[in-house]
Amino acid sequence: MDFFNRTGKMALGSRLRLLTSKVTEDAAKIYELYNVDFSPKWFPVFFILSEDGEKTISEIAEQIGHSQPSVTKIVKEMAAAGLIENNLESKDKRRNVVDLTEKGVKISHQIIKVQCADIDLAIDGMISEANHNLWEALAEWEFLLEQKSLLKRVQEQKKLRESKDVKIVPYEAKYQSAFRSLNEEWISNYFEMEEADYKALDNPEEYILNKGGKIFVALYKDEPLGVCALIKMNDPEYDYEMAKMAVSPKAQGKSLGSLLGNAVIDSAKELGASKLYLESNTVLKPAINLYHKLGFEKITGRQTPYQRCNIQMELKLKD
Template structure:
């Protein structure tokens, strides 16, 4: 147990497995104490069948929160020990239902004293403790249903990685990164077009000298993401959010979100009223990002890109 003092909460799963193993070993010994022919892992299935007759494996799985293959395996084991039987449903011959056998039904009566004694022992144990484990488990189950531990770790990782990300203004030394990152993603899904070459080969004259902006995301000093605000000659929109690209090795580190927000803040600082962008619906992560940033779909505008099949806007005022 000393190892948990060194590992801390990151070994939560291992510690819970050890606690579960203790309860499981004790449960097996308790069944022997009361002369009940039962394995601890069978109990949830047995309890459902003791309350309901003619239950399908699917219904049992839903009731106890196990997978169907897991329940099927338990039912086979219980059947091999003579505790359950499987029959065709009398009302629907296509369904197999599980029932306690005569031997299984005998256990219902025999196990009642065990139920009472175990419940009282657990209540006494709980009274000795400073914390109510049962309530804590219910609370943790609820919280993990809202957001799994995996999702929480992934979000924590993104926040940590994001602390190494810096969004900086474009400089000439980033021209190759600006071009290469964009060429890589465009070529992966589509083909390079004339408008791409103009902005990527000549960012100074095509974007910056016309009043646009380019932002670069540095991860530990290395350029891993870029995006541009291209000045639009349009009464409705001030800038087009364009040429956003993130290196595959930096994906999952929140780079797109940081770039998008930085671009929006830059547009606001330039007193922009609205932003516009074009994309393609096969780029689902990108579309989801734009929605999270606040962009909404618009229609009916001409586009110079063959690949564009969705247009979006963000009103800033």
Template sequence: MNFYTQTGKMAIGSRLRLLTDKITEDAAEIYKLYHVDLHPKWFPVFHALSQKENTITEIAQIIGHSHPSVSKIVTEMSRKGIVTEKKDKSDGRRNLVALSKKGKEIADQIKDQLADVNSAIEDILGSTRNDLWKAIEEWEFVLEQKSLLRRVQEQKKLREGSQVRIVDYSPEYAGAFKTLNEEWISAYFKMEEADHKALDNPDSYILQKGGAIIVALYNDEPVGVCALIKMNDPHYDFELAKMAVSPKAQGKNIGWLLGRAIIEKAAAMGAFRLYLESNTILKPAISLYHKLGFKKVAGHPTPYERCNIQMELEIGRG
């Protein structure tokens, strides 16, 4: 087991397969010991059918296997004469699978084997500090709530997000500010006059009017930007605008980091309420704004043809 000690928990799948292989090898010998003509992998289907005849779909649901897997096992068992298939008398569209005469004989014959195996498993459980059976139940429940894949994706996002630095805009990022925004706007819409004003002249259009721009750096490369544009409006202090993240950097939590950072900057600048405009086809962006606390509003004039949703956020004054 030195290999698994070295690899750690990342090899959990391989280690579980190793344990499964050991148990399966013993299981095959146990069937021989009791002269039971049954393959270990057939047992879940066999046991389900020993309780009640059923369709392949229903068997799959009962034992938690896929339909193709159960179908293959039923075919194999049918060749051995252990099961039979017949039309459901009450519904001709359904094929019922049932134990054959041979299958029922095996069901009676296997009772002593099952009792002895159960006692052997109890003996193993009694010899260990950790109850594997209960642990498996816990793992199944936890993974049902959130899969291992989903958990790894979240850890990947957190790790990569920790490598992101948010910095204030400087002239060296002018090209990135323009390119990143043009990239996403052109992917969904068309560039408009207000876009050109902000992207061609960020100093005069945004910064010199009291606004701000921040830049997300990943491995020191600018991969995301966001701006605060000062508004001449009694209800709003700034418009959160020109948020863009490079497609190659998506999935690294950069949108969230930019959003939180720009809100914190607005609060530090004394802002009370922020405003933004977007389009509902940008579902990830709209979801992000909701998570940041923005709520839908309506009725504010907009210079953008693409705008079909307006949102605001009250951030208060510190």
């Protein structure tokens, strides 16, 4: 159809619904062809009962991938048509189950043994005429969407596209206010500013850059919306610390944190660091998840100047 050629893959759902509508419309007529008073939407429930016998509503729902309310509604409709007996006592008398009536069993022979065989052959004929096997493709798509939803895939593409508008640049004096405000925003939101914060944020040149450290700024469409520092440590075990990472809430989801973290790690490697250290708080779950993705692992037993710190981590840069 020209409409779908114009919309492209954006209208995948609409195209699938249209195809489903065509198939379902024909399915209703096929039941009429075989003189069976039957609704196509009943078939999944009907098939399970005809093959397996009595089942609970929840068991049926799990097997056919429907919700329990959906199955309950279908069962009521089928019971009204005389095909199903509802609220039966199971053989072990511990559960309420549903099962086919004599009428349902009789119709199952017509549908499952005769009608389904004709339909299978008709569909096999279509598959042989087509360039692509739709039945196998559906199984592949179901598997792929089970592994990762379409929503998740679109989110990843959105993040990738937006990350292309991000530039990581070295710190300049003009970014001092952004360096301070971005950090002060998240610290004040969760904790209280401490003396060590004021020293580093008010005088980054003196307390970070002049001591051999670096600061990186993430520009999104040329606006400074993320920062992170690589601080030189006077410590026999660690050369540098990753610190003062902050990303504006309006830029979250655009990979600024990941890009900043990787810039700091790459810089530490270039400076010959063997290990990288950081301090954080477990209430900052997105940040902790990011650090894990970057390769940091939890350590214990070190002193910290920050009251808010309840987790310490390290990243080994050399074997």
